[in-house]
Amino acid sequence: MNVRTFARQILQDPGYRQSVVTRANAGTLPPGVEEMLWELADGRVPVSVDARPVKPTLRVLHPRDEATPEVGDLALAGKTHD
Numbered sequence: 001m002n003v004r005t006f007a008r009q010i011l012q013d014p015g016y017r018q019s020v021v022t023r024a025n026a027g028t029l030p031p032g033v034e035e036m037l038w039e040l041a042d043g044r045v046p047v048s049v050d051a052r053p054v055k056p057t058l059r060v061l062h063p064r065d066e067a068t069p070e071v072g073d074l075a076l077a078g079k080t081h082d
Helices: 005-011 015-026 029-040 071-073
Strands: none
Touching: 005 015, 015 029
């Protein structure tokens, strides 16, 4: 019997499967096994994040800016006009 067949037999054994469920419910699964179950169920979680700073973009609004009139109006809220 090769290793792959041996591993498959263990994983397909109802007693082993029940043991995994019992340990999962008790919170005693090894962290690596629990992580693998999450990855298999929901996909791999990214292990890195792009944390480069984002350069903000500023735009000066004019009350007669026709591209975004509602934004211009909001920018001037509370001011009176002649």
